[in-house]
Structure formats: structure tokens, C-alpha cells
Amino acid sequence: MSHKILAINPGSTSTKIALYSGESMVFTKTIDHSPEELNKFNNIADQFDYRKDIILEVLKKGGCELTELSAVVRRGGILPPVESGAYRINKDMVDRLKNNPVVEHASNLGALIANAIAEALEIPGFIYDSVSVDQLEPVARVSGMAGIERSSTFHALNSRAMAIKVAEKLGKKYEDLNFIVAHLGGGISLSAHRKGKAVDIIADDEGPFSPERAGRVPCKKLIDVCYSGDYDKRNMHRKLRGNGGVNSYFGTNDMRVLERMVKDGNQEAVLIYEAMAYQIAKGIGELSAVLCGAVDAIITGGIAHSNDFVSLIEKRISFIAPVEVMPGENEMDGLALGALRVLENKEIAKEYIDR
Structure with missing residues (x-):
């Protein structure tokens, strides 16, 4: 049974x-x-x-x-x-x-x-x-500021599940391949997988903005906002996570709403839509250096339901490795x-x- x-x-x-x-x-x-x-x-x-x-x-x-x-x-x-x-x-x-x-x-x-x-x-x-x-290599933990160490916080469950499935599709073991995985959801995280270990990641506060998270923002300008007197610590966290990203521009974290705005010709929506895809592609390129360019596949999931959005990413990163699209969640x-x-x-x- x-x-x-x-x-x-x-x-x-x-x-x-x-x-x-x-x-x-x-x-x-x-x-x-x-x-x-x-x-x-x-x-x-x-x-x-x-x-x-x-x-x-x-x-x-x-x-x-x-x-x-x-x-x-x-x-x-x-x-x-x-x-x-x-x-x-x-x-x-x-x-x-x-x-x-x-x-x-x-x-x-x-x-x-x-x-x-x-x-x-x-x-x-x-x-x-x-x-x-947490499988980060020592060199990946260095942030550039003493006393602040990078940590491994990413969508491990979905990212590894997608990587294991793609490895099976290729007729190989996850532990024998190198992948870059892009988890594309309400929060976005990217991870570099070398021979079965996620040796480096781009967390949702280090890289691309997402439907509801601000991602990597200019540090000096962020400090100015923190000390403007308009926000306390809790509200600043909320501004970055929940009210950030697409939500900060249009008051919605629903990518379907954003895509309708794009199709209706809203030029600001077009810019934000393309900018999110641009930042995801840039992060994938960053992680390709971690793997010294030896990438067996790039895997995208989540918002990958949208062919238009994925195509914007693919055109910038397909030179690195084949792209495997896995729509939805695999958690x-x-x-x-x-x-x-x-x-x-x-x-x-x-x-x-x-x-």
C-alpha cells in the first residue's frame, strides 16, 4: 500500500x-x-x-x-x-x-x-x-560591513523541489548538476546550486523587487527615509516587505492587474513590469559568476505562469544556459x-x- x-x-x-x-x-x-x-x-x-x-x-x-x-x-x-x-x-x-x-x-x-x-x-x-x-560558502557570507554577515534566507523548499524535478527531467541527479533557481512569487529569491548545495543566494532584500517587496534599494537614500521621522521601525519593515515593490507603485501586489495595465498601454506600468524582469535577469547574471559560468540550467517558477514576463527575463539570460520554466509552486x-x-x-x- x-x-x-x-x-x-x-x-x-x-x-x-x-x-x-x-x-x-x-x-x-x-x-x-x-x-x-x-x-x-x-x-x-x-x-x-x-x-x-x-x-x-x-x-x-x-x-x-x-x-x-x-x-x-x-x-x-x-x-x-x-x-x-x-x-x-x-x-x-x-x-x-x-x-x-x-x-x-x-x-x-x-x-x-x-x-x-x-x-x-x-x-x-x-x-x-x-x-x-544554510549551505553558504565562507566567501558568500561577507557583506562588506564588519559585524553584519550575510545569511542564507531564501525559498529553499520550492527552489530545491524545482531543481530536483529538472534534474530528473534531464535524467541526472540533482547532486551532479549546477543550477540557478529563481523563485518568483510575492517575494523573489535567487539561488546558485552547485552539486546539490545552494552555495550562494540573493535574498528578497538583496536583489530584485517583487510584487510586494522592495528588494535591494539604495542604502544612503534608505537611511534618509529611516531618519526622516515619518516612520518607526515596524512601519519601515512594512514599507520594505508587504508595501514595497509593485504594491508601492500601484497599490496592488496582483501581477494580473499589472499585466492588464501594461496591455492597456499604461507606460508607467510598462516600465515597472520591465524593470522587475530586468532586475531578476541581472541577479541571475550575478549568480552565474558564482558558478564560474558552468550552469546546466536556469530554472524559473511562480510568476512563470506569465509567458510575457518570462520572455522578458529569458531574452537577457538565455546566453548563460538553457531556461527551464516551471509555472506555479512546487512546495x-x-x-x-x-x-x-x-x-x-x-x-x-x-x-x-x-x-
């Missing part, structure tokens, strides 16, 4: 769940959480029971029999730096995410919810490819197939030890 795996992926305003039988997804649902509901809670940790109960209710309505599950897996939250792959959810991890999180983030709830469900069913619970996956597959490899003894789950 195929292993049945429940995958849970909490985001800031939604929770995605999916049920897999072996490699096949048999049920999926995105649960949207309204601002009115979320505003009832003082912090993200307080949302635990609310989100867990909704997940169980949706699974029940969907006819999912929890007693048939072999494992529960969730997106890795923001932990201290960890290796790629699977980790068993243990007491150290739960305590860290519940009582001493590195950053308060919705993804931290996933391990807590998965652990509660798994413990009740007496089955294993895993995280897979945490946001905090749920990444979670479930990662857990399946552990259950089938093709991968060993690590034990998290808090530091």
Missing part, C-alpha cells in the same frame, strides 16, 4: 494543505484567513488552535481519514541555520519555534500543528527544507515527496538539536 502523507504549509494569510498517496496528490485545499479573523490574535503563536482546528475541519469535510496517515510533513519554519532535507519534529524544535523563535512568522506554526496531529496519531512528523537552510510536492523518501528509506531524517 502507498504511504499516505499530509502536507501543511502555513502562510501569513492562508494555510495550504494537501493529502498524498505515494507520489500522487489526492486532495488539496488553500484555506484563506481574513484580516478580521487574524486581527483577533495578539501574535502569530496565538493562532495555533485556530489554524489547527480549521485544518482538521477541512480534512473531515474532504473525507480524509486521518488514521490512514503514515506521516505529517510541514514547511520548515524560521529556525537557526539548518541543513537541507528532512528533520524529525522533536521537543527541541517545538520549544524553539513556540518559545524562542528566530523571527515570528506564520511558517513557525506548521511544525507545532504537524506535531500535534502526528503525536495524536502516533506517527512521525517532519519538516522539510526549512526557510533557514506541496516538495514537502510530500521529501517525507516519502524518508519513509521509503531513500533519505535519512536528521535530528534537530537547538543551539
Whole structure:
């Protein structure tokens, strides 16, 4: 019989769940959480029971029999730096995410919810490819300012899932190839993968702007804004993440709205649309130097649903390597197939030890 795996992926305003039988997804649902509901809670940790109960209710309505599950897996939250792959959810991890999180983030709830469900069913619970996956080489950590070290914060789950799929498509192993991966979503991150390790990255605050994040902005001008007296620390963070990028220009983070404006001939929209593609291509070029030009493929995903947008990127970077377009998200597959490899003894789950 195929292993049945429940995958849970909490985001800031939604929770995605999916049920897999072996490699096949048999049920999926995105649960949207309204601002009115979320505003009832003082912090993200307080949302635990609310989100867990909704997940169980949706699974029940969907006819999912929890007693048939072999494992529960969730997106890795923001932990201290960890290796790629699977980790068993243990007491150290739960305590860290519940009582001493590195950053308060919705993804931290996933391990807590998965652990509660798994413990009740007496089955294993895993995280897979945490946001905090860190495989940077020493030279990549240097920022240029003593006391500030670059860290590895990127969309590891989706990026590695896409890279593994492309490697399989090419009939090779992920560990034998070099890739540049562009995760194109509400936030954009780029990563250079050498022989199975993400040896350098461009985080969402270091490179291209995105639908809702400002990306890399001129430091001296940013300092002036910070000290203008118009913003406090929280509002500045919001200005950079959430209200930045396309949202700062047009009051929307919906790329479909921007594309309609472009097709209607709005010249400012054309400029911003092309500028985002330009910055993504520039970041990919930057990472090609990390790999000394030895790039087997460039992979784009997420906003890659838009042929027009991808073509703007491709025309600038296709000289580097073949471009593999993978529209949409691959995170749920990444979670479930990662857990399946552990259950089938093709991968060993690590034990998290808090530091």
C-alpha cells in the first residue's frame, strides 16, 4: 500500500494543505484567513488552535481519514541555520519555534500543528527544507560591513523541489548538476546550486523587487527615509516587505492587474513590469559568476505562469544556459515527496538539536 502523507504549509494569510498517496496528490485545499479573523490574535503563536482546528475541519469535510496517515510533513519554519532535507519534529524544535523563535512568522506554526496531529496519531512528523537552510560558502557570507554577515534566507523548499524535478527531467541527479533557481512569487529569491548545495543566494532584500517587496534599494537614500521621522521601525519593515515593490507603485501586489495595465498601454506600468524582469535577469547574471559560468540550467517558477514576463527575463539570460520554466509552486510536492523518501528509506531524517 502507498504511504499516505499530509502536507501543511502555513502562510501569513492562508494555510495550504494537501493529502498524498505515494507520489500522487489526492486532495488539496488553500484555506484563506481574513484580516478580521487574524486581527483577533495578539501574535502569530496565538493562532495555533485556530489554524489547527480549521485544518482538521477541512480534512473531515474532504473525507480524509486521518488514521490512514503514515506521516505529517510541514514547511520548515524560521529556525537557526539548518541543513537541507528532512528533520524529525522533536521537543527541541517545538520549544524553539513556540518559545524562542528566530523571527515570528506564520511558517513557525506548521511544525507545532504537524506535531500535534502526528503525536495524536502516533506517527512521525517532519519538516522539510526549512526557510533557514544554510549551505553558504565562507566567501558568500561577507557583506562588506564588519559585524553584519550575510545569511542564507531564501525559498529553499520550492527552489530545491524545482531543481530536483529538472534534474530528473534531464535524467541526472540533482547532486551532479549546477543550477540557478529563481523563485518568483510575492517575494523573489535567487539561488546558485552547485552539486546539490545552494552555495550562494540573493535574498528578497538583496536583489530584485517583487510584487510586494522592495528588494535591494539604495542604502544612503534608505537611511534618509529611516531618519526622516515619518516612520518607526515596524512601519519601515512594512514599507520594505508587504508595501514595497509593485504594491508601492500601484497599490496592488496582483501581477494580473499589472499585466492588464501594461496591455492597456499604461507606460508607467510598462516600465515597472520591465524593470522587475530586468532586475531578476541581472541577479541571475550575478549568480552565474558564482558558478564560474558552468550552469546546466536556469530554472524559473511562480510568476512563470506569465509567458510575457518570462520572455522578458529569458531574452537577457538565455546566453548563460538553457531556461527551464516551471509555472506555479512546487512546495506541496516538495514537502510530500521529501517525507516519502524518508519513509521509503531513500533519505535519512536528521535530528534537530537547538543551539
